Amino acid sequence: MERSDGSLSRRGLRGREAELEQLRAVLTSVVRTGSGVLVLLRGEPGIGKTALLGEVVTTAGAAGFSVGLGKADELHHIVPLSSLAACLLYGDRPLLSSDAFADLTRHHDQRIWLVERVAEAIEARAAEMPVLIALDDVQWADPLSRFALKQLPTRLRTSPVLWVLTGRQDPAGPAQEIVTVAKGGLPSVTVPLGPLSGTAIGQLADDTLGAAVDDRVRQLLDGAGGNPFLAVEMLMGLGTTGPSGQPVPEGIVVGVRGRLRSLEPSTLRFLQMGAVLGRRFGFLDAAALYGRPSAGLLAELEEAVRAGLLDDDGEQLVFRHDLLRQAVYVDIPPSARKALHREAAGHLVAAGHRPIDAVSHILRGAQAGDDEAVTLLRLAADDVLSVTPGLAADLMTRALELAPPGRPSWYDVGVRAIVCLTRAGRNREALETGDRLLAARPPLETFGRIQAALGGTLWNLDVAEELRRRAETALALGGAAPEVEARLTALRALALSRGEDLGAAREAGENALRAAIATGDREAHVLALFGLGESALNAGANAVALERFTALSAVEPAFLPEEIVAHQHMDDFEAGRRLLLRAADDGGSVPQTKLLWAQASQHLGLGDLDDAEADLVTMERLENDVHICVQQVNARVIRSWIALLRGDREAARHQLTAARERRATKPNPGNTAAVRFLEALIADDEGNTALALDRIRQVQQEGPFMRWRLLRTWVGSAIRMALCGADRALAEDLAAQAEAHGARNPAVPTATGIAAQAAGLVRNDLTLLERAVALLEESPRPLVRAGAQADLGRALLTTDRGAEANAALTRAHDLFVESGVHAAAARVRRDLDRAGAGSRRATTPRPVQGWEALTASEKKIARLVAAGHTNRSAADLLVVSPHTVNTHLTSAFRKLSVNSRVQLAHVVMALPED
Structure with missing residues (x-):
């Protein structure tokens, strides 16, 4: 509000004219551009952040914004999404109804899924009017709200959404962390609030006391140090006791105490x-x-x-x-505070509050040996594990500190702590916790439970041999409960799936499955099926793998991506498509990162390389967000391979560097083999045959080439490198592996076709190459078909069958062009020149800017968004993840040099009719 003379009338806003003007300009820019902005109001306590935020809220509401206002609370900073809840649920037009919010929290099995649903609600409102999300005291925001605030501003940067946060001056605090994440993704503005001038403080004194202000009072106000809240409290205290009362001491807390002296x-x-x-x-x-x-x-x-x-x-x-x-x-007094917090926790629980509401008091008031506190911490951890596993891990770690060591309850808490730490991706800490429990020499039954709990930890750490050793040790000692023994048996089988003797792994898995069924233990059942599926897929028994993963996803829907990938290995991409559709409607039970890997594999197999790359970029971003990185080595290897096919050697080398960095943190044999093969591809592309051959041999040192499922469709490239390097024995070995793989999968056209192609290359046999092309006609993988056509065409060039060579090479060229791999197409075009068909028009790579720089998917999404679709509705139409839509849209905005959906709509409307 302003007076008629333009001066500010609200206490606490004196001297903030420049900041207000800056914030009003930001509000105007959001409306004008239709794009998002993040603002941080930063300053010490009492400096006027809340008052300034209130003025922004009032101004935005008057300007037609839909406003969500919330405030984080120091003693509720661990309740998941509590800080953002007020922003979403309250106001004239709540962004979410209470029922919709409750539904979210009932199905919040994944942070990524939940945050995306919140984004969809804000995005839908922003399509109607600009939105302001204002959160006061972000330094006390709960972990899930902080996670959301790191994702949402960038996710919604193309919509008119203004985020205004207030926070204290902490360069390493949550507020600065949120701003740092947003930088580069959307405009961000930090408004520092310093001390008010003496003039502004004098105006506050006039507002509060009027004629009662004298020189002595003004001297007292110097003790406020320009802090408006302290100044007002001093003045209100003087207004109560009179100017002749005791002097008000300096300092914020001491100054505020002056207000309390007159109370009963x-x-x-x-x-x-x-x-x-x-x-x-x-x-x-x-x-x-x-x-x-x-x-x-x-x-x-x-x-x-x-x-x-x-x-x-x-x-x-x-x-x-x-x-x-x-x-x-x-x-x-500190001792009284501690006791009161502990008592407060008991009162809150007795009054029907959730355990998580009492946890802040437990953390401040509980002492070692407090069994009730341990129970409350465990209940609270169970309540938040699905959405904030890091918080659950912290709570269980604290519970373990409070539980009396050596007692049965201590071991129970420790086992649960291992589970929570593992879910949070803190595997090293989980392993240390488990080993600390084991060092206390627990009873045999407890020993087995601890080792079983560490199974997921060791699997995540990629130490399969250590997992096998521990499981076998626990089984040999005996004494475990039947269900725990079944889990240990299944963990042993899972560990063996990473080893060389996959026959032994299969047998162990079958034994584990029988034990799981006999005990009725669901966890053992899941582990046994997972181990059997992994063993079968690693052995190249694709039909068996599909059977196992189908059964697994029926027991545990989170494994649906594994079933999708198993269908792809069977060349059944239509089933993969149906399951991807089902997963999109699943309601969040399928991990988004795993689903994106399955989606990327689907697009990759079908030759939709732009979409595959977008999926992989999105997957890596989300894996980084949740600090659980699984497929990043393979993702970078694939992206490098795509860059080579497109002729972008610089990008290929960049991806190789990234793959090496990620392999350093997960140096399992599969990742090592994938990186070595990528090094071979790049060396071959650069004409370094000796280095390429050396790297193929190194792949074989990790295990047979066809053992690595990522490399199976690339065995032809490995054989060509071996033949080019005159290592016929290596080429024959690779061909024999391909032949064996084809024999194991007679119903999979890709497997049988590649087997014939490999044999044809090694033997220089036109009949086998023709057979490969014929078999691969039934394969849904266009790049595999193109490679076989190119091999056949080149072989035909050495004969007098020029017309047939031209036909095969033309088909290969067209398939490569359709997938946008211009370097591969150019190599075939050179072969066509040799065949006398050089009149074929050369293809040119896409430009880097403008509408024609967009991929086919980016164009589709741009048109849908320009027509008013949200990320979710566009994703539903295109059968992709909303996260992938966001990746495509970000790329489109960059190529078109636009910042909002409104600007995008103008670009699309200006395009000529198709």
């Missing part, structure tokens, strides 16, 4: 109980902690409200400022 002792004690409960607290909860009936505290409540210390929002009492709460809180 019982009112101050009531406020202290509230301060223990948090900035927002229930009247009944405070009365219970005080130990008095609520009716007997009405006078104290009225005095606290009348003194301007508390507000009553109709549901809870709220300290008017955090500094008021802190001033009350610090006067409670």
Whole structure:
């Protein structure tokens, strides 16, 4: 609000004219451009951040924004999504209904899925009007809200969404972390709030005391150090006691205490109980902690409200400022604070609050040996594990510290801590926790449970041999419960699936499955089926692998991506498409990163390389977001291979460097083989035959070439390199492996076709190459078909069958062009020149800017978004992930040099009719 003379009338906004003008300009730019902006208001406590945020909210509402306003709370900073909840659920037009929010929290098995649903709600509202999401005190935001705030501003940068956060001056705090993540993704503005000038403080004094302001008061205000909140509190204190009262000491907390001196002792004690409960607290909860009936505290409540210390929002009492709460809180002796927090936790749980609501008090008040506190921490960890596994791990680690060592309950808590730490991706910490428990020499039954709990940890750490050793040790010692023994048996089988003797792995898996069924243990059942599927796929028994993974996904839907990939290995991409559609409607039970890998494999197999690359880029980003990186080596290898096919050697080498870096953190044999093969491809492309041949031999040192499922369709390239390097024995070995793989998969055209192609290359046999082309006509993989056609065409060039050579090479050329691999097409075109068919028009790579720089998928998505589709609706139409749509859209915006959906719509409307 402004007076008629233009001066600000609201206390706390004196001297903030420049900042207000800057924020109004940002509001205007969001409306004008239709694109997102992130603003951080930063400063010390009491400097006026909340007041300034309130002015932004008022101005935005008047300008037609849909406004969501929330405030993070120090004592509720661990309740998942509590900080953002107010931004989503309250206001004139809530972004989410209470029912919709409750539905989200019931199905929030994955952070990524949940945040995407929140993004869709905001995006839908932003299509109607600009949106302001304002969150005060972001330094106390809960972990899930912080996670969301790192994703959402960039995810919604193409929509008119303004994010305004307030935070304290902490260069390493959550506020700065959110801004750092957003930089480069969307415009971000930091507005530092410094001390007010003496003139502005004088204006505040005039506002508060009017004629009562004299030189002595102005001298006292120097102690506020330009902090408007402290200045106002000093002035209000003077207004209560009179200018002749005791001088107000300097310092924020001491200054605020001046406001509390006139209160009745019982009112101050009531406020202290509230301060223990948090900035927002229930009247009944405070009365219970005080130990008095609520009716007997009405006078104290009225005095606290009348003194301007508390507000009553109709549901809870709220300290008017955090500094008021802190001033009350610090006067409670530390030992009393601890006891009161512990008592508060008990009262909250007894009153029906969730365990997670009491956890902050447990963390501040519990002492070693507090069994009730341990139980509450465990219940809270179970409640938040699915969406904030890191928080669950922290809670269980604290519970383990409180539990008495050596007791059965200590081991129980430790096993649960291992599970939570593993889910959070903190595998080293989980292993250390497990080994600490084992060092205490637990009973045999407990020993087996600990080793079984460490199974997922060791699998994630890529130490299959250590997993096998531990499982076998626990089984040999005996004493484990039947269900635990079944899990250990299944873990042993899973570990063996990474070894050389896959026959032994299959046998172990069958034994494990029987044990799982006999005990009825679901975890053992899942592990046994997973081990059997892995063993079968690694052995190249694709039909068996499909059978196992289909059974597995029926038991545990999170493994649906494994079933999709198994269908792809059977050349059944139509089944893969149907399952991808089903997963899109699944409601979040399938991990998004695994689903993106399956989707990328689908696009890769079908020759949709642009889409495959977008999927892989998105997958890696999401894996980084959740700190669980699984497929990044393979993803970089594939992206490098695609770059080579397109003729972009610089990009190929960049991806090779990235693949090497990621392999350093997961140096398992499969990753090592993939990187070695990529090095061979790049060396071959650069004409370094000796190096290429050396790298193929190194692949074989990790295990037979066809053992590595990623490399199976590339065996022809390896054979050509071996023949070029005059290593016929290596070429024959590779061909024999391909032949054996084809024999194991007689119903898979790709497998049988590649086997014939490999044999034809080694034997220089036209009949076998022709057979390969014929078999691969039934394969859904265009790049594999193109490679076989090219091999046949080149072989035919050495005969007098020029017309047939021309036909085969032309078909190969066209298939390569359709997939956008211009370097591969150019190599075939040179062969066509040799065949006398050089009139074929050369293809040119896409430009880097403008509409023609967009891939086919980017054009489709650009047109859909320009027509008003959201990421979700566009994803549904194109049968891809909304995350992939976002990746395509980001690329399209960059190539078109636009920043919003409105600008994109103008570009699309200006295009000529097709």
